[in-house]
Structures are given as structure tokens and as C-alpha cells.
Amino acid sequence: MMFDKLKTGKLVLDVSVPIPEKFLNLLWKENVIIEKANRIDITTIRLEIDYENYSEVEKVVKKCRGKVKIIHREGFIFVVSRMKKQISLIIGGVVFIGGLYLLSNQIWAVDISTKENIAPYEIRKELTELGVKPGISKGDINVYALEKKLEDINSNILWIRARIEGSTLKIVIEEKVTPPKLTNAHIGDCVAGMDGEIKRVYVNSGTAKVVSGDIVREGDVLISGIQGREGDEYQVPAKGTVIANTFYEKEMELQISGKKLERTGHIDNDVYLNICGRKIYLKKAINKFKYYDKIETNRGVINEVMYFQREEKEVNENKDEIVKKAANQLEESLLKSLTNDAKITNKEINVQDIEDGKVRIKVMFLVEQNIAMTPN
Structure with missing residues (x-):
């Protein structure tokens, strides 16, 4: 009964x-109640009926070979009908707002700013051990407690500031500036040329001071230049190879959407004589370029200024492909700076969206290499 009431309408x-008279007689014969009937012209009548009788009216109109047009409708049934048409839009809007709310309450990026002695990867690893990583709820992070924990874990931190900005956890670290590290290294000892995690140790002469799994810092003694039994030691030049896992971080910013300025290949130039600080132009550029790069060449007396035209171009790159290509370029750049015996065993790619359609690609490389060196 309640459902029938909801279907009411006019x-x-x-x-x-x-x-028209025949049409009205047929309606009365079919027991269709007409609340109002007004004649518009010779063949047109305006009627007001209940919504539930509309199908009967349509049948009678067809019998009479006429036409029917709805002028006005009112009632709950029509409100429901309009809501049905917009239900997908309403549901989509609710889902979007709900999703946006949930996502805005989570951390999706961790931005770490350090100096020279602490690698961002090291801090990122410590954060992961503390359970802080992309996807964590903002409510689960107490930035002041986090600052204290990181200070306790890493003795090289002088001052740290952790704050949540939007969906990014930003960490700024000031490092302790300490005097040069005094080690127990003697002349002839092999020491670590950089920080790393020891994997394998091969000793040609001397005594190994580290084993696989040890974490060493730059300057730590790896192979001592002493051999022999206790009480009968003698000095030798320490020689050997110490393979360790080391870490390198490289980054690049690229534009994947929007507009960017690119050189078109059109060039204009000024050529002038520089005599006692005065410029005497032999050729003056028209330079109608809206955007351009300017390069000045100083050759003493005869000088030149080059103008390279740049124009805005639409950029619409595939994000996955551009990230993969950039990571490979960074890897190639790193390989050029490494020795031939070093090899990259793993890499971790972190992509961060920044303004104007740009992305910042950070790649952490795990490199296995020999870190043993003999200080001069």
C-alpha cells in the first residue's frame, strides 16, 4: 500500500x-477519471488526469488516431524518476568525495632533505623500520615523537624537523659537523673508502678486521697491516679486496604534461667590436623571438651574442615509459663514475609529482664494489 501511494502523480x-467528443466518451467508458477538461481548439483538449491512468489514455488516443503531449507533471513519482536518472552522478560524487577524503588523510610521499654525510636512503630505511612509509594515515604519525626517535637512532643528526604538508611528510635534517675522524689505522692498513655493508673479504697480506654483514664507515680499518701470532706480530703492507654494498642516489626532473619551451633551430646573432668598453655593432640581430636562449661569446675585440629561438610545445608523455627511460639514463650516468669491478645489483625508483606537469624521479642504487683503500 505504501508503494502505491509513492506512485501517485498528476x-x-x-x-x-x-x-474530441468521441474521445471523451471512450475515456468515460474505460472509467478514466478526468479532473479538468478545457477545449483549446476544434481538435485539441487539455486534460488533467492521474498518472496511473496515463496508459489507458494513450490506448484511447491511438484508437482515435490522435496525438498526446504532456504539458505538465507533478507528484512524488516524477521526483523519484528524476532521481533515478541522476543516481549514477550522485553515487559517483559521493564515492569521489569519500575517496578524496580518505586519500587526503594519508601520507603518499616522504621528502627527505639532508646534507653530505647522511644519505636520504639511510633515513628512509630507518623510517620504514619505524612503520612510516607511503600509505600510512596522518593520524598515526606524531611528528615530534618521530623527530625524537630518529635522533636516538642516528647519532649523526644534529637537528631534525618533521612536518606534514598536504599528503607529503617533509623531513629536514642538519648533520653534526665533527672534526676529522681519528682511527686506529696505521701506515700500511687498508681502510674503507666509503660507507657500506661488508659482503666478502679477501686478504692477500695482513689481518682482516671485518666480516660479512658488518656496517663500516669511511676511514674504518678493514685489513690491518699486522700478521703473526699474539706476542710475535710483525708489520706487513695490508693488501686485499673488501667487497661491500654501497648506496648512491641520483635524481632527475622531467615534464610529462602541459607546456614546455623547446628550441626551434632558428638562430639570430649580434656581432660587435669592443673598443675601450664601447660596442660598435657590425651586425645587429632583429630578434623578434618571444622566448629565446642568449649565449654571449667574448673573444676580446670581436664578440658575438647568439639568440636561440624557443617556442611553447604541448607535452603529453607516457609516465611509465618516461620514468623507465630516466632511470636507465641515471644508471648509465652512475656507471661512468664507477670502477670497472663495481656492479649495480639493485635499484629503487621513487616518482614524485610536482607542479606544472613535472615529475621528480629519484633512484637509489645498490652497488657492490671494492671499498678497500690504502691511505697515503
Whole structure:
């Protein structure tokens, strides 16, 4: 019964039939209640009926070879009908707002700013051990407690500031500036040329001071230049190879969407004589370029200024492909700076969206290499 009440509604119709009187008689015969009936012209009648009788009216109009047009409708049934048409939009809007709310309450990027002695990878690893990583809820992070924990874990931190900005956890670290490290290294000892995690140790002469799994810092003694039994030691030049896992971080910014300025290949130039600080132009550039790069060449007396035209171009790159290509370029750049015996065993790619359609690509490389060196 309740559902039947919800289906109530009123319709105002304009019915055009050859003989309106015959049409009305047929309606009364079918027990269709007409609340109002007004004649518009010879063949047109305006009727007000209940929504539930509309199908009967349509049948009678067809019998009379006429036409029916809905002028006005009102009632709950029509409100429901309009809501049905917009339900997908409403649901989509609710889902979008709900999703946006949930996502805005989580951390999706961790931005770490350090100096020279602490690698961002090292801090990122410590954060992961503390359970802080992309996807964590903002409510689960107490930035002041986090600052204290990181200070306790890493003795090289002088001052740290952790703050949540939007969906990014930003960490700024000031490092302790300490005097040069005094080690127990003697002349002839092999020491670590950089920080790393020991993997394998091969000793040609001397005594190994580290084993696989040890974490060493730059300057730590790896192979001592002493051999022999206790009480019968003698000095030798320490020689050997110490393979360790080391870490390198490289980054690059690229544009994947929007507009960027690119050189078109069109060039204009000024050529002038520089005599006692005065410029005497032999050739003056027209330079109607809106955007350009300017390069000045100083050759003493005869000088030149080059103008390279640049124009805005639409950029629409595939993000996955551009990230993969950039990571490979960074890897190639790193390989050029490494020795031939070093090899990259793993890499971790972190992509961060920044303004104006740009992305910042950070790649952490795990490199296995010999870190043993003999200080001069």
C-alpha cells in the first residue's frame, strides 16, 4: 500500500483527435477519471488526469488516431524518476568525495632533505623500520615523537624537523659537523673508502678486521697491516679486496604534461667590436623571438651574442615509459663514475609529482664494489 501511494502523480495533457467528443466518451467508458477538461481548439483538449491512468489514455488516443503531449507533471513519482536518472552522478560524487577524503588523510610521499654525510636512503630505511612509509594515515604519525626517535637512532643528526604538508611528510635534517675522524689505522692498513655493508673479504697480506654483514664507515680499518701470532706480530703492507654494498642516489626532473619551451633551430646573432668598453655593432640581430636562449661569446675585440629561438610545445608523455627511460639514463650516468669491478645489483625508483606537469624521479642504487683503500 505504501508503494502505491509513492506512485501517485498528476499529468496535464494536450490531446489532438479528429472528434474530441468521441474521445471523451471512450475515456468515460474505460472509467478514466478526468479532473479538468478545457477545449483549446476544434481538435485539441487539455486534460488533467492521474498518472496511473496515463496508459489507458494513450490506448484511447491511438484508437482515435490522435496525438498526446504532456504539458505538465507533478507528484512524488516524477521526483523519484528524476532521481533515478541522476543516481549514477550522485553515487559517483559521493564515492569521489569519500575517496578524496580518505586519500587526503594519508601520507603518499616522504621528502627527505639532508646534507653530505647522511644519505636520504639511510633515513628512509630507518623510517620504514619505524612503520612510516607511503600509505600510512596522518593520524598515526606524531611528528615530534618521530623527530625524537630518529635522533636516538642516528647519532649523526644534529637537528631534525618533521612536518606534514598536504599528503607529503617533509623531513629536514642538519648533520653534526665533527672534526676529522681519528682511527686506529696505521701506515700500511687498508681502510674503507666509503660507507657500506661488508659482503666478502679477501686478504692477500695482513689481518682482516671485518666480516660479512658488518656496517663500516669511511676511514674504518678493514685489513690491518699486522700478521703473526699474539706476542710475535710483525708489520706487513695490508693488501686485499673488501667487497661491500654501497648506496648512491641520483635524481632527475622531467615534464610529462602541459607546456614546455623547446628550441626551434632558428638562430639570430649580434656581432660587435669592443673598443675601450664601447660596442660598435657590425651586425645587429632583429630578434623578434618571444622566448629565446642568449649565449654571449667574448673573444676580446670581436664578440658575438647568439639568440636561440624557443617556442611553447604541448607535452603529453607516457609516465611509465618516461620514468623507465630516466632511470636507465641515471644508471648509465652512475656507471661512468664507477670502477670497472663495481656492479649495480639493485635499484629503487621513487616518482614524485610536482607542479606544472613535472615529475621528480629519484633512484637509489645498490652497488657492490671494492671499498678497500690504502691511505697515503
